[in-house]
Every structure is written in C-alpha cells, then in structure tokens.
Amino acid sequence: xxxxxxxxxxxxxxxxxxxxxxxxxxKQFLAIGGNVPLLRRTADRVIARIGASxxxxxxxxxxxxxxxxxxxxxxxxxxxVEPEGRNxxxxxxxxxxxxxxxxxxxxxxxxxxxxxxxxxxxxxxxLEVAFEAAKERIVLFGVVPTxxxxxxxxxxxxxxxxxxxxxxIFAVDRFVEKPDRATAEAYLAAGTYLWNSGMFVFxxxxxxxxxxxxLPDVARGVAALTADPTQIGAIYPKLxxxxxDYGVMEKSDRIAVLPASFGWxxxxxxxxxxxxxxxxxxxxxxxxxxxxxGVHRSMVDAEGGRFVALVGVDDLIVVDTKDxxxxxxxxxxQNVKKIVEALKAHNDKKLx
Amino acid sequence: xxxxxxxxxxxxxxxxxxxxxxxxxxKQFLAIGGNVPLLRRTADRVIARIGASxxxxxxxxxxxxxxxxxxxxxxxxxxxVEPEGRNxxxxxxxxxxxxxxxxxxxxxxxxxxxxxxxxxxxxxxxLEVAFEAAKERIVLFGVVPTxxxxxxxxxxxxxxxxxxxxxxIFAVDRFVEKPDRATAEAYLAAGTYLWNSGMFVFxxxxxxxxxxxxLPDVARGVAALTADPTQIGAIYPKLxxxxxDYGVMEKSDRIAVLPASFGWxxxxxxxxxxxxxxxxxxxxxxxxxxxxxGVHRSMVDAEGGRFVALVGVDDLIVVDTKDxxxxxxxxxxQNVKKIVEALKAHNDKKLx
Numbered sequence: 001x002x003x004x005x006x007x008x009x010x011x012x013x014x015x016x017x018x019x020x021x022x023x024x025x026x027k028q029f030l031a032i033g034g035n036v037p038l039l040r041r042t043a044d045r046v047i048a049r050i051g052a053s054x055x056x057x058x059x060x061x062x063x064x065x066x067x068x069x070x071x072x073x074x075x076x077x078x079x080x081v082e083p084e085g086r087n088x089x090x091x092x093x094x095x096x097x098x099x100x101x102x103x104x105x106x107x108x109x110x111x112x113x114x115x116x117x118x119x120x121x122x123x124x125x126x127l128e129v130a131f132e133a134a135k136e137r138i139v140l141f142g143v144v145p146t147x148x149x150x151x152x153x154x155x156x157x158x159x160x161x162x163x164x165x166x167x168x169i170f171a172v173d174r175f176v177e178k179p180d181r182a183t184a185e186a187y188l189a190a191g192t193y194l195w196n197s198g199m200f201v202f203x204x205x206x207x208x209x210x211x212x213x214x215l216p217d218v219a220r221g222v223a224a225l226t227a228d229p230t231q232i233g234a235i236y237p238k239l240x241x242x243x244x245d246y247g248v249m250e251k252s253d254r255i256a257v258l259p260a261s262f263g264w265x266x267x268x269x270x271x272x273x274x275x276x277x278x279x280x281x282x283x284x285x286x287x288x289x290x291x292x293x294g295v296h297r298s299m300v301d302a303e304g305g306r307f308v309a310l311v312g313v314d315d316l317i318v319v320d321t322k323d324x325x326x327x328x329x330x331x332x333x334q335n336v337k338k339i340v341e342a343l344k345a346h347n348d349k350k351l352x
Numbered sequence: 353x354x355x356x357x358x359x360x361x362x363x364x365x366x367x368x369x370x371x372x373x374x375x376x377x378x379k380q381f382l383a384i385g386g387n388v389p390l391l392r393r394t395a396d397r398v399i400a401r402i403g404a405s406x407x408x409x410x411x412x413x414x415x416x417x418x419x420x421x422x423x424x425x426x427x428x429x430x431x432x433v434e435p436e437g438r439n440x441x442x443x444x445x446x447x448x449x450x451x452x453x454x455x456x457x458x459x460x461x462x463x464x465x466x467x468x469x470x471x472x473x474x475x476x477x478x479l480e481v482a483f484e485a486a487k488e489r490i491v492l493f494g495v496v497p498t499x500x501x502x503x504x505x506x507x508x509x510x511x512x513x514x515x516x517x518x519x520x521i522f523a524v525d526r527f528v529e530k531p532d533r534a535t536a537e538a539y540l541a542a543g544t545y546l547w548n549s550g551m552f553v554f555x556x557x558x559x560x561x562x563x564x565x566x567l568p569d570v571a572r573g574v575a576a577l578t579a580d581p582t583q584i585g586a587i588y589p590k591l592x593x594x595x596x597d598y599g600v601m602e603k604s605d606r607i608a609v610l611p612a613s614f615g616w617x618x619x620x621x622x623x624x625x626x627x628x629x630x631x632x633x634x635x636x637x638x639x640x641x642x643x644x645x646g647v648h649r650s651m652v653d654a655e656g657g658r659f660v661a662l663v664g665v666d667d668l669i670v671v672d673t674k675d676x677x678x679x680x681x682x683x684x685x686q687n688v689k690k691i692v693e694a695l696k697a698h699n700d701k702k703l704x
Contacts, residue, residue: 019661293690306656307676307703309371309691312684313668318677324659325672327679332664338645339661351659 002107002203003054004131006046007095010039010059010067010113011085015340015352016269016333019324020303023352028113029066032267033276039113040070045120046111046127047073056080056099057113058091083233089247090239093211093222100204101226107134109201110244116276118263126167126260130201133164133258138202138210140172140249142194142257143264148184151268153177153196153245157257172255175245194259196245198266206254215240215247270317270326270333274299288320297330324351354459354555355406356483358398359447362391362411362419362465363437367692367704368621368685371676372655375704380465381418384619385628391465392422397472398463398479399425408432408451409465410443435585441599442591445563445574452556453578459486461553462596468628470615478519478612482553485516485610490554490562492524492601494546494609495616500536503620505529505548505597509609524607527597546611548597550618558606567592567599622669622678622685626651640672649682676703 013026021027028039036044039057047055052073057080059067064081071079080095092110099106109127117123130139142155158171175196179187187193212219221239225232249255265276277285277299284295288302294312302308304320315330328336343351366379373379380391388396391409399407404425409432411419416433423431432447444462451458461479469475482491494507510523527548531539539545564571573591577584601607617628629637629651636647640654646664654660656672667682680688695703 019659291691291694293687293694294684302677304658306674307371308679309676309688310679311687311691312681313679314681316665316668316679318679320677322658324661325654325656325670325677327660327662327665327668327670329664329666332646335645335663339643339663342643342645 002105002131003103004050005054005056005099005103005106005108005204006050007056007058007092007099007108007110008039008042008113009088009091009110010057010063011082011091012112012114013060013063013085014114016336017273018336018340019319019321019326019351020301024062025066026063026114027267029063029070032114032273033116033265037070038116038267039067042111042113042115043071043074045117045123046109049124049127053078056095058082058095059113060085082236084237085241086236086239087241088244089211089215089242090218090222090236092207092244093215093218094225094236096204096207096211097222097226100208104205106204107131107201108204108207109199111199112197112266114267115197115199116263116265116267118265118276120262122262123260123264125165126258126262127201129165129167129169130258133162133167133169133256134201134203136203136206137162137169137254137256138200138207138249138252139169140200140255140257141197141260141264142170143197144259144261145188145193145195148181148188149195150178150181150184151272152266154179154187154193155196155257156193157259161256167258169256169258172249172257175250194257195264197260197264198245200249207248210248210252210254214251215242218242218247270299270319270328270336271330272333273301274317274330299330354457354483355455356402357406357408357451357455357458357460358402359408359410359444359451359460359462360391360394360465361440361443361462362409362415363434363443364464364466365412365414365437366466368688369625370688370692371671371673371678371703372653376414377418378415378466379619381415381422384466384625385468385617389422390468390619391419394463394465394467395423395426397469397475398461401476401479405430408447410434410447411465412437434588436589437593438588438591439593440596441563441567441594442570442574442588444559444596445567445570446577446588448556448559448563449574449578452560456557458556459483459553460556460559461551463551464549464618466619467549467551468615468617468619470617470628472614474612474614475616477517478610478614479553481517481519481521482610485514485521485608486553486555488555488558489514489521489606489608490552490559490601490604491521492607492609493549493551493612493616494522495549496611496613497540497545497547500533500540501547502530502533502536503624504618506531506539506545507548507609508545509611513608519610521608521610524601524609527602546609547616549612549616550597552601559600562600562604562606566603567594570594570599622651622671622680622688623682624685625653626669626682651682 158173283297290308508525510525635649642660
C-alpha cells in the first residue's frame with residue numbers, strides 16, 4: 001500500500017474575519033467555531049492516522065514562525081515556507097516534489113488549513129476512501145449540498161466510475177463558478193451538483209505528471225528548486241501564479257469526485273462562523289462573557305476581555321477584540337471587507 | 353432686589369447610562385450630549401449670572417470629592433453633602449435653610465445637575481423671568497412639549513395670574529403622572545399641558561414656610577441640623593424621604609408655572625441622549641473613532657479608545673467603554689436597567 005501524506009495549505013491571508021483576523025493573524029490561526037485554532041484542528045484530525053512526520057504544511061514567510069509554534073510536533077523541515085504566495089498550483093507542485101524525493105510512491109491528501117469539519121469521524125472515513133480510490137486518479141471531495149449556497153463553486157458529477165471501501169466515485173462532468181441564488185437552488189434540486197471543497201487526494205507521480213503536462217513552467221521551476229533548495233528566493237517568486245483548479249482540475253481527464261457529507265464549511269464569513277456553532281433557545285451564539293436581554297438570532301464573540309451586553313436586538317453579529325469592535329447585521333458579513341479596504345486606504349497598520 | 357442663588361441637585365445615582373454611568377460616576381458626571389460633564393455645564397450656565405459664591409450643590413457622600421474637583425470655583429462650604437439620599441424635599445429644605453442663614457431674603461432657583469439645555473440664552477432669559485416672578489410664589493419651569501413624550505410628568509396650566517418681563521405666568525391646574533401614548537398625544541393637542549422640568553424658583557422664606565406647613569418633620573429636622581451642623585450624620589438619615597413634587601408642589605396653593613422653550617431634555621436614557629446630538633445625513637451620531645458602512649439612524653459612543661466598525665445596521669445604539677460594551681436597539685434603552693439589575697444580582701462590583 002502506498003504511504004499516505006497530508007499537505008495542509010496554510011497560505012491564506014484573509015481579512016473576512018476582521019477584527020479577529022489581521023495581517024499577522026489570518027483565519028487559519030483563529031479558533032473559529034471551537035477552542036482550538038483551525039490550523040491546529042486540521043492537523044489534529046489527521047495526525048493520528050498518518051503520523052506527524054507525514055504531515056506537511058505550506059505557509060508564507062510572515063506566518064512561518066506562527067505555524068511552527070502551533071505545530072511543534074510536526075518536523076521543522078515539513079513546514080514549507082513560500083517566499084511569496086503564487087496561488088495553489090505552485091504550492092502543490094512544490095510539496096509534491098518534496099514528498100516525492102522521499103517517497104516517490106506517496107499518496108497525498110491536500111487540505112485547507114482554515115475549514116471547519118463538524119463530523120470528524122465521517123471526514124476520516126471519507127479520507128480513507130479517497131486515499132484508496134486515488135489510484136491513477138485525482139479524487140476531489142465533493143460535498144453534498146445541504147442548502148442553496150451561493151458562496152461556493154460546484155462540481156457536477158458524471159457517471160460512477162469506480163468503487164472504494166463500498167463508496168462510489170464519480171467522473172467529473174464539469175466545474176461551475178459560484179452561482180446566483182436561482183442557479184444554486186436548481187443545483188440543489190438536481191442532486192448531481194456537489195460543493196467544490198478544495199480538498200483532494202492524488203498519487204504523487206500522477207499529479208507531477210499532470211503539472212508537467214498542463215503547467216510546464218511550474219514543473220520546470222519546481223524541478224530547479226528541488227535540485228537546489230537554496231535558490232527558493234530566486235525561483236519561487238517567478239513561478240506562474242495559477243490555481244490548481246484552473247491549471248489542472250478543469251483540464252485534466254484524470255479527475256474524479258467522491259461525494260462527501262461531514263459537516264463541512266469553508267467558514268468564509270462571520271455569518272458562516274455563526275452557522276457552525278450550536279445556538280441557544282433564542283437562536284443566539286455567545287462566546288465569552290456576555291449578557292443578552294430580548295435578543296434573538298445573534299452572535300457575540302467577546303474575546304476582548306470586555307463584558308458585553310445586548311438589549312432588544314435581533315440578527316446581529318458583535319465581535320469584540322482588544323482594540324477594535326465590529327457590529328454587523330446578519331447576512332451582511334461579506335461587507336466586512338469594506339471596513340478592511342477603508343483601513344487599508346488609510347494605511348492603518350495598527351488595525352490591519 | 354432679592355439676591356439670587358442657584359441650588360443644583362446632584363444626588364442622582366442613575367444607572368440608565370450604563371456602561372458609562374457607574375455607581376461612582378452617575379450621569380451628572382458624564383459629558384452626555386457634549387464635551388463637558390452635565391454638572392459642570394449646569395454650573396457654567398448660571399455662574400456668569402449669579403456668581404460662583406451664590407451657587408450651591410447638594411450631592412451624596414460618594415460623589416462629594418468628584419463634585420468638588422469638578423467645581424473648583426465653587427466655595428467648598430457651598431457643596432452640601434448628604435450622608436444619605438432622602439429624596440428632593442429634605443435636600444431643598446436643607447439648602448434653603450443654609451442659604452437663609454446667610455441671606456434671609458434670597459431667591460433660589462433649583463436646577464437638576466443632569467439635564468440638557470440646547471438654548472442656553474433662552475434658558476437664561478426664562479431664569480430671569482422666573483426670578484422676577486417668584487414673589488410670594490414658587491415658579492415652576494413648564495416646558496412646552498415638542499412631541500407626545502411618555503417619559504415625563506406633565507403640568508396642566510390654568511389661567512394667567514401674573515406677568516414678568518413681558519411673559520405670562522400661569523396658575524397650576526394640576527400635576528399629572530407620566531401618560532400613556534394616547535394621553536400624551538391628547539396633552540400635546542390640548543396645548544395647555546407642559547412638561548414638568550423639575551426646575552423651579554422660589555423666595556426662600558416662602559419655601560421654608562410651605563415646608564413647615566406641609567412637611568413639619570422635615571422642617572424640624574432641618575432646623576435642628578441648622579442649629580448644630582455637626583449632627584448631620586444623626587439627623588439627616590432620619591428625615592422623611594419625600595419628593596418636593598409630592599410633598600409641596602402638589603399641595604401648596606402658592607405654585608405657578610412659567611411656560612418655557614429652551615431645548616430642554618432630562619436626558620433620561622440613551623435614546624434621549626441620541627436625540628440631543630446633531631445627526632449626519634444618514635441619521636447617525638458618532639462620538640469617538642468609528643467607521644460606518646450602510647448604517648442608518650444609529651449612535652456610536654466610543655469612549656473606550658477602541659476602534660468601532662458598524663456594517664449594515666439600522667436603529668442601533670452602541671456604547672463602548674474600557675471594560676464593558678452595550679449594544680441596544682433604539683427605543684429599547686429603558687431596558688438597560690435589566691442589565692444593571694442582573695449585574696447587581698451577581699454583585700458584580702467591577703461593572704456597577
């Protein structure tokens with residue numbers, strides 16, 4: 001049996017969780033939806049199965065120390081530090097090449113550092129299936145939709161093409177962009193559309209072969225880097241910035257999808273963060289010290305150490321930190337970026 | 353001409369401005385509706401007219417140091433310190449007796465320490481009229497209603513009984529309690545109802561005579577106190593706790609009312625505080641450092657030093673202090689007391 005590896009992509013620098021997320025503390029380092037940071041939770045899910053020495057993390061220079069400190073059980077050489085983010089294809093090509101030098105027969109699961117998974121056992125059993133099924137195929141996790149989500153890309157599955165551990169794997173008919181509301185409802189009704197989770201499993205040699213074929217500049221650069229790792233600062237920033245979805249998944253004929261249900265969310269906003277918490281009988285989610293009177297369907301995240309009182313409000317999200325407070329209407333959390341953009345325009349380094 | 357004095361009643365220990373107001377920092381010490389604390393603003397309005405030596409302040413023991421520090425220009429002996437609050441009748445009886453010993457012919461205006469007055473010139477001209485008219489009468493300021501307010505008591509005026517400086521003074525037909533909405537609208541339409549501002553002017557001898565007649569226990573206690581001020585700790589707490597409205601105004605036949613319009617508010621709640629500020633084109637009031645995106649008819653009071661961002665909310669009041677944050681729906685600020693009651697039930701001294 002091929003040996004199993006996991007690569008966690010931890011290069012994100014998102015601002016959608018401002019004021020908790022900052023330039024030096026992106027979402028993967030936050031304990032959104034739990035008590036443990038998302039990166040650590042992602043690592044914990046798989047370490048018992050594959051061992052910490054088979055876990056690799058790709059992150060950026062500004063976050064490398066933070067990642068190492070959060071993952072002391074992961075060998076230091078397994079923390080791959082990009083001098084500059086070049087999107088997901090170079091990241092995966094590089095990690096694959098590093099692992100391939102050690103174990104050319106490896107199978108690799110690529111996971112995002114900042115997703116939430118409600119059903120860990122369900123996730124692990126799907127991971128087993130995907131590792132098993134990833135023979136001469138790149139197997140994507142396609143999450144069975146639970147609602148007409150407009151924030152995710154979708155995968156339309158085709159015919160069943162294989163079975164592994166009792167589960168069916170499907171051909172990929174096509175990838176589709178984030179839909180509008182009506183389209184998302186049609187996808188949900190159709191039953192053949194799955195959320196593109198951005199997580200997948202592949203045999204290392206197949207991925208490297210597909211990258212060589214579809215993204216030859218990436219493959220050449222990574223080969224040079226593997227030959228002389230000291231040249232990373234010169235080579236990596238010159239790699240083409242391209243996503244693995246666009247560069248490989250949408251073009252390769254070696255792609256399959258495993259329908260999956262394990263309480264997955266990419267936790268893309270404060271609204272999504274509220275969804276993954278259990279709420280009380282009034283629909284409220286309270287994290288930290290707060291007192292609510294006549295409040296419904298609202299969330300308080302009070303890590304700031306301040307006492308928070310809400311009176312007579314509905315559908316509100318309140319995020320209190322030591323130096324900044326955010327109050328948003330539920331459903332408006334995509335507009336948090338407007339605040340961050342305004343802070344950037346003012347070059348307000350203290351609050352970014 | 354009788355000499356003019358002002359007594360500011362600064363005994364309040366209100367909790368309606370929590371989290372800014374605390375046990376040791378009640379509303380009169382807060383800069384609600386401006387940059388200067390309400391007590392200081394109240395003093396500043398009259399000092400130029402009557403002189404600081406004719407200004408008296410009655411306050412409680414816990415607030416005496418704070419009041420002295422805020423009013424360094426007022427003689428220390430003019431800051432009268434109640435060992436225990438006994439409502440307004442003993443407070444006014446005591447201040448009247450203290451002033452009468454110095455100046456038996458004094459006329460005294462009693463003002464609340466924690467009201468807002470938008471039109472200071474208008475107030476001062478009404479004050480002149482009231483001082484002038486307060487011959488053998490207690491003259492109340494009855495504020496001409498601008499809307500159907502349910503939070504104030506009303507005075508129904510009777511016939512005109514005098515003129516002073518060109519303005520008419522009216523008999524008082526009756527005092528009425530805070531009305532419900534429909535009654536308040538009827539009062540507004542009637543045109544003969546005025547808001548009971550709790551401010552009034554009287555000749556000292558008349559007030560002392562009415563107190564002796566209507567509240568003999570108060571008068572006796574105050575006489576004993578005046579004879580031996582060192583006994584205040586024994587005498588004052590035993591005075592009957594009774595309001596000047598109930599004890600004197602509603603029973604005396606020497607009461608008159610001066611209709612007044614000078615942008616008055618008793619600033620009884622966060623909703624009222626929002627009303628007295630000029631709002632921007634979206635109806636928002638921002639005090640401190642805040643950024644608003646898609647926000648309407650909302651107030652932010654950010655004295656906590658934290659940056660506050662609001663996104664997509666309407667009709668919200670956000671009050672941020674160093675150790676506590678309040679978020680309330682506009683129109684719900686009377687329920688702030690529920691938070692304070694719950695904190696009292698928990699004996700949370702830090703936040704009270």
